[in-house]
Amino acid sequence: MANLASKLRLPTTLKDTHWQILAGPILIMMILAMMVLPLSPFMLDLLFTFNIAISIMVLLVAMFTKQTLEFAAFPTILLFTTLLRLSLNIASTRIVLLHGHEGSAAAGQVIEAFGHFLVGGNFAIGIVVFIILVIINFMVITKGAGRIAEVGARFVLDGMPGKQMAIDADLNAGLIGEAEAKKRRQEVTQEADFYGSMDGASKFVRGDAIAGLIIMVINVVGGLVIGMLQHDMAAGDAAKAYTLLTIGDGLVAQIPALVISTAAGVIVSRVSTNENVGDQMVNQLFKNPQVMLLTAAVIGILGLVPGMPNFIFLLFTALLLAAAWWVKGDSSKTDKAVTKQEIPESISPQMHNIEASWSDVQLEDPLGLEVGYKLIPMVDFQQNGELLGRIRSIRKKFAQEIGFLPPVVHVRDNLDIAPAAYRITLKGVEVGNGEAIPGRWLAINPGNAVGTLDGESTVDPAFGLPAIWIDGSLREQAQIQGYTVVDPSTVIATHLNHLISQHSSELFGRLEAQQLVDRLSQEMPKLIEDLIPTIVSLTTFHKVLQNLLSESVSIRDMRTILETLAEHAPILTDPVELTAVVRVALGRSICQQYFPGTGEMQVIGLDTGLERLLLQAMQGGTGIEPNLAERLLHQTAAAINTQEQAGLPPVLVVNHPLRSQLARFLRRSISNIVVLSNLEIGDNRPIRVTVSIGN
Structure with a gap:
């Protein structure tokens, strides 16, 4: 029974998300019901209070959000809250026009409170206050938020290529894995989608403000007509009764609308940092004590002018002076702590006459x-x-x-x-x-960046590209202009990763070779036992792997390497010759490194006459003549330049006996060249020579 019960029991996550799944449809059904079904005054009070509470919650969530995507549902919430307010307007209009002649409490206590308490029961003042709220919402907050959302959406879309390049740079440098890169790409896409949605969603609030103004006019006119014609009320009584109810209804709808509009402005106008909006405002507005001192001086001078409210002005002067003194004292403590932390004290230890030992050898x-x-x-x-x-x-x-x-x-x-x-x-x-x-941030120009940036010009230490050290406030602008923007830690990590890859053969010492053999003994014990050191010594094995690493060939395919050594080591003893046969065995993976897929390989080739001449020189042991060597280097450099301009890798394919010695000769002057043997290319892989050396 227990097993059956456990099988029938729903997963915890499924049970927990049932109410969340149903929240959207229930809200839509509520909105449709309020538009169609008549509501009692009590239900109207509940829904108006719910609307006010939702708007305050939305504003507070927007204030406490640190990153924009933490509130990615905001455009959808904006749509639902707008529909909720409009449906409430319809429901309240129905009850106001049906029962407005019965008194100020006919439409519920919330509308009555807003119509009497907030405007003192004066419908003329209520109309003015309502129109002012609509103007503030429509002309100031909504219009500004909509413009910011529009510009933000355009800037985010323009900055997407730069952000994608920064993610690719971190991935290639080994700073992040594929999962993290995929997550960051999704965040970039979601950010663009969010600002695009906000650009359209801001029109909801704008339309809501217009609708509120039109609904108020309709309610006032409709109330006058219904009160005088259907209920035989005097014009003044009808105007007072229906106008006050209409003003209360308008205020109870426009105040939440104003709060939601403010939340929209907060969301789109904030700059994403590790602080929420409140922390940003307080930390940045009250950061500089000099600003508060100057403000206190101006307010203090105004407070001494006869006829001015001297007490209020002098009170604020004292408060600003106290705040400036407190901020200045706090910042000085912080500076002392940072100085003490950054510059360590130099303490000279007392010297003792201690005998030297092997532990002193560093x-x-x-x-x-x-x-x-x-x-x-x-x-x-x-x-x-x-x-x-x-x-x-x-x-x-x-x-x-x-x-x-x-x-x-x-x-x-x-x-x-x-x-x-x-x-x-x-x-x-x-x-x-x-x-x-x-x-600061390093903005690297990958070659296609446009415009200039304010900052300190420098060079990317890893790849030698032109770069600029910029302030964090210019980061988004630099990405939009096509720069790859990275932080100082990434600069050092990328440089370190590049140098490790460049000097991998030197880092692979005998100790690493022995550790690799020990690791392989766990996976392929019989093969290692028969091969090392019986057929191939550890020294030869180490040298072959070093030769491969010196030409940027991965040694991950250790099974192929070991099987090739087991086959050829009894005949060949020279590590260079063993490296050549291992490269042929690894040919497919070497070609894939520079030409992914199975398509055509577009490479640099050697003229037949020059290839024959080089073979004779190297096989005869005389070496390459100086004039021929100079011409070969010059033409190879030109061929690589042509290849790179076409967006192709600098790969030179030569006859197999030439490959090893020619690669060593060319790499002394041209570090980025890749020399492949014709035997390293599979028979089913098509080749096309784009540039020929020696013509």
Whole structure:
């Protein structure tokens, strides 16, 4: 029985979401019912109160929202609340015109309270107040919010390509995974959809304001006609009774409309940060004590003028002076704490006569990152530094793509370099450096950015692209103009990832080779036992893998590598020759790296005469003549330039005996060239030579 009960029991998530699924249809049915069915005054009071409560909730949610997409349902809620107000107007109009002659309480206590308490029972004042509310809602808030939504939608759509490029840059740098990249792309699309919906939804509120004004005129005229013709009321009595009820009805509808319009303005006018609207206003408005001092001076001078309300002005002067004193004292404490944190004290320890030992020998770290003191918060987990997490992600992504785990990055501070500078070292030798300014963003021009930005011009340290350090307020503008905008942590992480990939063969030492063999022993124990070190020594195995990594060939397909070595190692002993046969076995994956799919490969080729000449020179052991070498380098550089302008990878296909030596020769001067052997390309893969060297 217990098992049967558990099978029949609905999942908790399903039960919890039943009422949420039904909320929308129930609300629609309520709205339709209010338009068609007559309502009692008590029900009308309940629904008017519900409308006011919903509008206040919407405004508060908008105020406490930190990111725009946290309230993505706002355009739909705007539609439902507008329909709710209009249906209430219909229901209240019906009851006002039917029972308005019975007295001020005929349409319920809420309308009576708004008609008497708020405007003092004077229908002339009520009309003026109602018209003012409509003008404020229609001409100021709704019109402004609609314009902001329209411009925001256009800017968000224009900035989508830049945001997508930034996501792709983080993905390629290993800072995020595929799941995170997919999530960010969805957020970018949802943001564009949200602003597009807000652009249209703002018209609901605008139309509601117009409808409220027209409904009031209709109710007043209709009430006069019904009161005088059907109930034999005097013109003055009919005007007073029906106008007060109409004004109460209009006010009870327009005040929630004004609140909802304000919420719409808050949503579209806010700038997305980690603070809600209240925090943003308080922190930014009362941040500078000088502003409050100058304001206090102006108010104080006005307070001393005879005839002015001196007490009120001087009271606000005292309050502003007290606030300025408090803010100034608080900011000075913060500055002292930051200064103490950023610049560590140098304490000279007392020197003791201690005998030297082997523990004093400091070994060089295979991979190191040194940062200036301003960048210490980025690498301090106690200060929520995110760079360490990104470095771990880089090592994990590298291991998944290349096939071995790179050494741990040893991070340390270095007070000898500039405060915002960093150095990347490989076995104690600097291989890269750059600058990362905390609190600013690096706008990188990928080649198609338009316009200029205010900031400090620089160069992207990873790829040498022109870039500008900008303030956070210009981030959206830079993305719209086509720049790829990244934060300082991403700058360092991308540079580190690029250098790790570039020097992967040097990072793959004998220790990493042994660790890889130990890992393979768990997956393929028999194959490893028969091959290493029986047929292939660990040194030869290490050298073959190093040769592959030096030419950016992944060693993930270890089964193919081991099987190829097992087949050819008994005959070939030279690591270079073994590397060549392993490359042929890995040919399909190498080609896929540069030409995905099964389509045509558009490559650079060698003229037959030049290829024959190079074969004779290399096989004879004489090497390439200087004039021929210079001409070969010049023509290869020109061919690569032509290939890259056509959007094709710089791949040169040569005869198999030439590949190894020609690749080593060309890479000394042209680092981005890829040299493939004709045997590395499958028979079913079509090839077209776009540029020929030696013609």
